[in-house]
């Protein structure tokens with residue numbers, strides 16, 4: 394698949410994350426197919442794995458704030474489920490499982506105490522960034538297992554962003570962020586350099602090395618798995634380049650797959666093996682992508698596209714059905 398053609402230049406953007414240490418992490422109940430309360434959990438190991446994840450973000454230049462963990466809330470480490478923040482507006486959460494309900498208020502308080510003035514708490518079941526993924530232009534919104542479809546309209550109203558609903562159909566991928574993540578958002582600076590590096594003739598697969606752009610006017614490479622990032626109906630000729638995502642198609646309904654193919658024709662499609670190890674629960678800053686260590690196939694696909702992959706071990710957290718992204722709530726000011 395790869396030739397010696399130049400890789401796209403991926404530009405990282407510094408991020409601001411909110412996390413919660415797994416001090417009281419345990420699997421005491423089962424609210425997704427990954428959770429088996431009879432299987433022992435090593436809380437200290439979870440703490441070490443989480444600390445490595447947090448420190449990885451800091452080494453990459455990101456800011457990480459922490460919400461104090463609470464006894465009796467063993468899933469509180471999964472901070473992504475407690476807020477969706479776009480342009481400084483915060484939409485909190487309302488959990489489906491009563492066991493997690495109290496987490497929402499701890500995070501709401503953190504936002505209020507940290508100067509966020511526009512904080513809305515949802516009326517519908519809303520598991521926040523577990524089911525809401527911001528691409529820089531639209532908010533992709535999952536439903537099927539946790540977040541109510543009505544929460545999608547509520548999010549659109551509270552955050553003032555267009556929402557695209559997607560239907561999840563595999564109970565192992567019960568949150569949208571277990572099946573899809575953004576590699577480079579529309580506001581990331583990565584994409585302009587991306588187009589010339591793409592394959593110009595899909596039949597040839599590999600562009601002539603040396604010749605960076607076969608026909609710069611053409612922009613779009615054609616169908617197949619290597620379509621260039623801009624142009625087409627999604628990005629709009631004058632608008633910013635469209636986001637690039639990775640996802641596991643089988644986790645989505647037929648109609649939602651078609652929606653994703655239409656919006657993101659150049660998406661990276663992951664295999665079942667990459668999905669099963671929570672490879673789609675990655676975190677990207679536009680250049681560096683943090684993935685579970687087992688997601689090697691996906692890692693290779695991303696390296697081929699010019700991303701720099703950082704592997705982390707999240708084996709303990711996966712026993713609760715979570716990965717790197719689940720532990721990470723992004724604050725977009």
Ligand code: ARG
Pocket residue numbers: 424425428468471473474493522523524568570571713714715716718719720
């Ligand atoms: N045990 C948690 C639950 O089932 C895991 C949450 C994972 N979070 C996520 N963003 N996918 O709710």
